[in-house]
Amino acid sequence: MLLQAINSRNVLARHRSSCVIETDPAGIVTGANEGVARFLGASADTLVGRHVRDLLAARDGELFTLRALREDNVYFAGVEEIVVRGAVHRVWSTVSPTRQHGGTTGVVWTFVEPAEAGGEGTVTQQEREALIGRILAAVAHEIRNPLAAIKASAQLLENNDEDDATRSRLVSIINEQVERVEHVLHSFLLLSSHSRGTAGSVVLSEVLDEVRKQLHWVARSKEIELIVASDSDLPSVMADRADLLNVVVNLVRNALQSAPVNGRVELRAALVGDEVLLSVANDGPGLFAKQRDEMFDPAFATDTLSADIGLTISRRLVANHGGRIEVTSRPGKGYIFTVALPRTPAGVA
Amino acid sequence: MVEKLATAKPTTGRSEAEIARPTLLIVDDETAIREVLRYLFQLRGFAVLEAEDGETAEQLLRTMPVDLVILDLVMPGVSGEEVLQSIRQRPDTKNLPVIILSARPDADKLSAAQLAQVVVYKPFDLLELEALVRRLLAQ
Numbered sequence: 001m002l003l004q005a006i007n008s009r010n011v012l013a014r015h016r017s018s019c020v021i022e023t024d025p026a027g028i029v030t031g032a033n034e035g036v037a038r039f040l041g042a043s044a045d046t047l048v049g050r051h052v053r054d055l056l057a058a059r060d061g062e063l064f065t066l067r068a069l070r071e072d073n074v075y076f077a078g079v080e081e082i083v084v085r086g087a088v089h090r091v092w093s094t095v096s097p098t099r100q101h102g103g104t105t106g107v108v109w110t111f112v113e114p115a116e117a118g119g120e121g122t123v124t125q126q127e128r129e130a131l132i133g134r135i136l137a138a139v140a141h142e143i144r145n146p147l148a149a150i151k152a153s154a155q156l157l158e159n160n161d162e163d164d165a166t167r168s169r170l171v172s173i174i175n176e177q178v179e180r181v182e183h184v185l186h187s188f189l190l191l192s193s194h195s196r197g198t199a200g201s202v203v204l205s206e207v208l209d210e211v212r213k214q215l216h217w218v219a220r221s222k223e224i225e226l227i228v229a230s231d232s233d234l235p236s237v238m239a240d241r242a243d244l245l246n247v248v249v250n251l252v253r254n255a256l257q258s259a260p261v262n263g264r265v266e267l268r269a270a271l272v273g274d275e276v277l278l279s280v281a282n283d284g285p286g287l288f289a290k291q292r293d294e295m296f297d298p299a300f301a302t303d304t305l306s307a308d309i310g311l312t313i314s315r316r317l318v319a320n321h322g323g324r325i326e327v328t329s330r331p332g333k334g335y336i337f338t339v340a341l342p343r344t345p346a347g348v349a
Numbered sequence: 350m351v352e353k354l355a356t357a358k359p360t361t362g363r364s365e366a367e368i369a370r371p372t373l374l375i376v377d378d379e380t381a382i383r384e385v386l387r388y389l390f391q392l393r394g395f396a397v398l399e400a401e402d403g404e405t406a407e408q409l410l411r412t413m414p415v416d417l418v419i420l421d422l423v424m425p426g427v428s429g430e431e432v433l434q435s436i437r438q439r440p441d442t443k444n445l446p447v448i449i450l451s452a453r454p455d456a457d458k459l460s461a462a463q464l465a466q467v468v469v470y471k472p473f474d475l476l477e478l479e480a481l482v483r484r485l486l487a488q
Contacts (some may be wrong), residue, residue, distance in 0.1 A: 137454065140452075140454060141423070141452045141453060141454075144452035144470070144471040144472060145379050145382065145452050145471060146381070147471065147472040148379075148382055148452070148471035148472035148473055149379065149381035149382050149385055150472070151472040151473070151474075151475070152382070152385040152386070152389070152472075152473070152475045153381075153385050155474070155475040155476065156385060156388055156389060156475065161392055162388065162392070166388055169384070170385070170388070173381045173384065173385065176381070177381055221379065221380055221381055222378065222379070222380060223380055257425065258425045259425065260401070260402060260425060260426070261378060261380065261401035261402070284425055284426070285425060285426040
């Protein structure tokens with residue numbers, strides 16, 4: 001667990017450009033960095049001992065931090081609008097529970113305004129090369145498994161020692177795995193087309209159908225039940241279709257990878273208020289330490305290139321289209337990613 | 350015959366026939382890989398146990414006699430590396446031959462590689478893998 005391992009004082013010192021607040025289980029501030037002090041226009045020392053809700057409030061609903069304190073062992077990452085002295089600030093937030101000796105000791109909340117989070121223009125050539133390297137490594141890994149099954153099946157068939165049922169099954173394996181390779185390639189090619197950023201009215205049911213087509217073989221190869229469902233009267237959303245497809249494909253792919261064999265992954269879309277919520281849930285072990293490290297390390301808020309390309313794209317989509325993304329995870333009980341997008345305003349085609 | 354955990358017999362010693370028939374444990378979250386390896390090794394007279402994740406593998410290793418493990422590294426939950434560390438820490442399995450079977454191009458550079466007898470990359474040659482298994486069992 002990341003936050004068991006790190007020294008919280010180091011977190012406060014390391015991320016001077018971000019705002020970092022630590023609380024105890026009751027929500028009382030136990031530490032705040034200089035970023036928070038600047039943001040609130042107060043001395044950091046005067047913040048300690050006060051309840052976090054007395055310092056900051058969400059414009060609508062509840063702060064992630066208060067939800068994390070209320071719901072045991074849940075992580076949040078996303079955009080929230082907070083009110084400070086009457087002014088609304090749109091910030092990237094990550095909230096992680098802290099634990100010691102198995103018990104919850106509070107939360108660490110890190111937030112930064114998107115303008116400080118950087119964008120495409122801040123990506124260096126070195127970072128681009130590193131990203132390409134990661135994508136190629138991921139492609140290689142995704143393809144080697146089906147290739148191994150294809151090659152081994154073909155070699156077994158060559159021996160001609162098997163009974164008819166086994167031969168038939170081996171041929172099926174080859175066909176399934178070839179289609180899987182094709183879909184993997186298709187998915188990764190789509191990743192390269194994500195940067196158009198052209199928002200339009202997108203019919204979500206079509207996006208969900210495409211996700212199902214792309215990933216049902218991956219689900220089948222791991223004997224995972226992939227459930228795709230949406231409200232029948234779902235409105236369209238304003239987004240770049242390719243971006244949105246990539247976000248959902250990546251979230252579902254990640255959910256499939258961490259779901260157990262014979263497990264379940266659910267992709268659902270529903271209209272809640274003025275937002276369309278796309279949720280991806282699995283019944284896996286919860287977020288792995290590595291994923292949590294990347295998503296909930298306070299540095300994530302200022303890192304322009306997440307190690308996970310899907311999350312990188314998700315962040316851009318959220319930033320560009322006024323949506324938000326959040327994740328809740330409970331060890332042993334899986335996780336739920338939720339992408340919230342505003343519905344297409346009336347009169348927009 | 351493939352023995353799954355749910356139907357596995359408790360390990361209270363092995364008959365002569367079982368001793369003469371080496372038992373392989375195949376640990377991989379890829380169903381197709383496990384299936385193909387099972388076909389091959391059963392055809393060649395091995396007993397085959399399967400685990401789709403690290404946790405199941407550790408349970409099987411605690412309850413069933415195993416002569417060699419073919420182990421994937423990247424799996425949900427308990428990773429192959431953690432399984433391997435557990436194998437090396439337990440007195441009854443510390444010398445168990447383990448073949449890492451991985452799609453990771455850097456598998457031989459991982460610390461887990463130092464704990465295994467050999468690293469085989471996917472896609473692999475089935476006959477070479479069989480020869481490797483036989484060689485390790487003969488040692």
